[in-house]
Amino acid sequence: MIKITIVDIANIAGVSKSTVSRVINKNKHVKKETRDRILKVIKEFGYIPDNIARSLITKKTFTIGLIIPDIVNPFYSETSKIIEETLRKLGYSLIICNTNNQSDLQNKYMDILLQRQVDGIIFGSVKTNDKNIKKFVEQGFPFITYHRHLTNKNSNFVISDDIEGIKIAVKHLVDLGHKDIAYISGPTSFSTGFNRLKGFIESRNSFKINNDGSFIQDGGFSEKKSWLATKKLLNSTNPPTAIIAANDLMAISALDCILQHGFSVPKDISLIGYDNINLASHARIQLTTISIAKKKMANLAAELLVKKIMGKKEESKKIQIKLTPKLILRKTTDKVNRIK
Amino acid sequence: MIKITIVDIANIAGVSKSTVSRVINKNKHVKKETRDRILKVIKEFGYIPDNIARSLITKKTFTIGLIIPDIVNPFYSETSKIIEETLRKLGYSLIICNTNNQSDLQNKYMDILLQRQVDGIIFGSVKTNDKNIKKFVEQGFPFITYHRHLTNKNSNFVISDDIEGIKIAVKHLVDLGHKDIAYISGPTSFSTGFNRLKGFIESRNSFKINNDGSFIQDGGFSEKKSWLATKKLLNSTNPPTAIIAANDLMAISALDCILQHGFSVPKDISLIGYDNINLASHARIQLTTISIAKKKMANLAAELLVKKIMGKKEESKKIQIKLTPKLILRKTTDKVNRIK
């Protein structure tokens, strides 16, 4: 199949390629008859302008890169879908990159995306102190993070208020009479892990409940680590009556561990997750969790980044949005029940 | 930030841009000293060749489009991840497109991808008779389908043997003494739906078990429809003792329905899914299912498409691969137990 170009269309329609270009770009200054004639030829020959050639001049590729840890993680597949949909409606395509939380891979992806001249990058996961991404801030390269943020004062982000989220969870358990509440944390190198832990410590102090150091266990945002952390909590001399996990996957893994050890949820142990992934509401899971407005978050991240790229004046200032999380009550929390 | 180009590098290194180009493209015919000098300048100034300009000449974008129904469906997120990883290692980027099974959206995406000059397209979902995609076959545009195939004799695909898969499921239930086996089917406009149903009918006949017409219910590959189909089966005068669902999400939805109706699995009703998604193995699900070699499938689809694009002679022939599925025994099937 021979490629048909703007010159072919111009020749057939008996005009110059400049005029054809004007028609393609919906420029007003073309006589109606000329425009109609050209449009007809374009349709007849199924001409599609070459975006590569266009991009070379306009310096716009209408492509955005999305860098996330893992598309298999439901949180990221759900938000990716919203981002992709939002971007498509705005005329952009999405290049997807899974880093598996490896920073060398993330750096490689950043290079690849820059070489491909993407118009901007959305990060679904950043370490709070990521040096390479921080460079972007100085260079003025358009990017935004969602879910997690950088410490950098001028970075753009759309996140959920993670400190507040854990406070809501602790308050719920305290209201149910729990005083021995354990927390399975995520890595504090991420703002999510850091802020959620911060929220736990702060509210534990303000409620004056048991602040046993062993009640804080590292789950590394990993199902396996969470399982092991839970086991440790269950086998301790003073096991907690409630557990909060820093995300749902860890909570569900904790649930698995608790059941396998012969305990019952919520009778023996109350459990709260975080994120409200689809799986959390399944009939056999019914996990009480903290919901973050992930659709809104994803949608805003995509929309605001595009506005920034398009250079709307109002959007040239920094984007820093914090959405409010809320408690989703299901079947894994109940009044404290001290068997011992 | 001013963009640094090949001309800048050439000037600084005191050579022509042709020579710089040769170095970038790892062309042998450059004197070692010259090469080293240029490489040094490139590194010093952080020069990154512009892929857009390159693509305009080479007609290669090293970009592949992936068209799938829904990245949130675990089957597609898991296979997408493998595809993305495989492609990255081969130097390609992935543009992702969610169609939600809407054919107009699929057509729109095909136009977008063509305009962006992708080197090829991977389809994770095709209707067996899709006319627009069939056109690609005639035009010789490089593409491959995985999981589902077109009827077209010359199309490229990597699939799992779906007829065989259901036969394995039926045989397992028959071995457990089941004679009243229901089937919740997917749309037959997809090869998966068609072949799995075909497998069910064929093996039901060959085993000479109850071939009641009402035992085949349409679940449309939808959780909601599956739930309703299951309800219908449970409320019938002669309910089945076992149910096979054409995919795991439908099976898990069926499980939910069965439990909510006060029946027990597998005591009252045995249940088999299809696909073996991660969720199927969860402690609270434990779904017996048919596993398809999805990682291998995704990996092969990506690898073979790239080979085809690179024009290796051996790969210029059509790619038609059928992988063998297998039974994954868990906790949702048991010997028949006729309570009535």
Next chain:
DNA sequence: CTGAAAGCGCTTACAG
């Protein structure tokens, strides 16, 4: 309202 010319940042024969 329309066209000729320059140019985007590269690669690729063609010479030497």
Next chain:
DNA sequence: CTGAAAGCGCTTACAG
């Protein structure tokens, strides 16, 4: 081993 020239398929001032 290296350079000058042409060209990929467009857009964009500049003229008229």
